[in-house]
Amino acid sequence: KAGVTQTPRYLIKTRGQQVTLSCSPISGHRSVSWYQQTPGQGLQFLFEYFSETQRNKGNFPGRFSGRQFSNSRSEMNVSTLELGDSALYLCASSPGISYNSPLHFGNGTRLTVT
Amino acid sequence: AQTVTQSQPEMSVQEAETVTLSCTYDTSESDYYLFWYKQPPSRQMILVIRQEAYKQQNATENRFSVNFQKAAKSFSLKISDSQLGDAAMYFCAFQTGANNLFFGTGTRLTVIP
Numbered sequence: 001k002a003g004v005t006q007t008p009r010y011l012i013k014t015r016g017q018q019v020t021l022s023c024s025p026i027s028g029h030r031s032v033s034w035y036q037q038t039p040g041q042g043l044q045f046l047f048e049y050f051s052e053t054q055r056n057k058g059n060f061p062g063r064f065s066g067r068q069f070s071n072s073r074s075e076m077n078v079s080t081l082e083l084g085d086s087a088l089y090l091c092a093s094s095p096g097i098s099y100n101s102p103l104h105f106g107n108g109t110r111l112t113v114t
Numbered sequence: 115a116q117t118v119t120q121s122q123p124e125m126s127v128q129e130a131e132t133v134t135l136s137c138t139y140d141t142s143e144s145d146y147y148l149f150w151y152k153q154p155p156s157r158q159m160i161l162v163i164r165q166e167a168y169k170q171q172n173a174t175e176n177r178f179s180v181n182f183q184k185a186a187k188s189f190s191l192k193i194s195d196s197q198l199g200d201a202a203m204y205f206c207a208f209q210t211g212a213n214n215l216f217f218g219t220g221t222r223l224t225v226i227p
Contacts, residue, residue: 003158033214043205043217056212088157102149103215105159 001026004106006091012112018079021109023091025072031055031096032074033103034066037088046089049074050096078111086113116141118206120218127196128226134181135191135221137206147209148182150191152202153220159205165189193223201225 005024013019025032033056034046045058049068068074072093078085088110092103117140127133139148150162165173165182172180177194189208193200206218 035215042219043207043215045214045216048212048214056214058214090157090159092159102161102164103159104161105151108157110157 004091004093004104006089006106006109008109009107010110010112012114013081014114015081015083017081018077019081019111021076021089021091021111023074023076023093023106025074025091025093026104029093029095029104030072031094031101032068032072033092033094034074034076035090035092036060037090037108038086043090046076081113083113085111087111116143116208116210116216118208118216118218120204120206120221122221123219124222124224126224126226127193129196129198131196132192132194133196133223135193135204135206135223137189137191137218139187139189139206139208139216139218141187141208141210143210145210148180148189149207149209149215150178150180150189151205151207151217152200153205154202162204163191196225198225198227 007022031050033048037043048056052068063079066076088108090108092105094101119138146167148165151159163175179192181190203220205220207215
C-alpha cells in the first residue's frame with residue numbers, strides 16, 4: 001500500500017505570494033491532517049479534514065486554509081506569505097472513523113519564504 | 115491547556131546499549147492516547163509505539179517499550195539494543211477526543227558505533 005504522498009517536496013516563494021501544497025492520503029483513509037514544523041515553535045496542528053469537511057482547526061490565522069476532495073486528497077493554501085511561514089509542512093492521514101487511529105505521515109513539503 | 119514536555123534536547127547511546135527518553139504531559143482529559151514518533155533525516159514521522167491511557171499495561175513493540183505512569187503524567191520510551199538506524203529525532207505526543215496530536219519539542223538521539 002502506498003504511503004502518504006506530499007508534493008512538492010521543496011518550494012521557494014517570495015513574501016506576499018500564495019502557495020498551495022498537496023497531500024494524497026493512504027488509500028482508504030478519509031481523514032487528512034496538516035501540521036507545521038518549525039525550529040522555534042515545533043510541531044503545531046493546522047487543521048483536519050474528514051469526508052471533505054473541516055473537522056478540527058488549530059490556532060493559525062485565516063491566511064492558512066485547506067480543502068479536501070471527494071477522493072480524500074487534500075490541499076493546503078497559504079496566502080500573503082510571510083517570512084515566518086517558512087517551515088516543514090507535514091500531512092498525515094488516518095482512517096478517521098474513530099478519533100484514535102494512529103496518524104501516518106508523509107515526507108513533508110519544505111517551504112522557504114524569501 | 116494541553117502540553118507535552120521533553121526535557122532532554124539531545125541524548126546519545128552506545129550501539130547495543132539501552133537508552134530512555136523522558137516525556138511528561140499535562141491534560142485535563144481522562145481518555146487519551148500517547149505516542150512516540152521518530153523523525154529521521156528523511157523527515158517522515160514514523161510511529162514507534164502507542165499507549166492507550168486506560169490501559170495499565172505498558173506497551174511494547176520489539177526493542178521499544180514505554181513506562182507509562184498515569185498519575186505522574188509521565189510517558190518514557192526505552193530503546194533496548196540500540197542500533198545505528200535508531201538515530202533520529204524522537205517526539206512524544208498525545209491525542210485526546212479530537213483527531214489531532216500535541217507534540218513535545220523532541221529529543222535528538224545519537225547512536226555511537
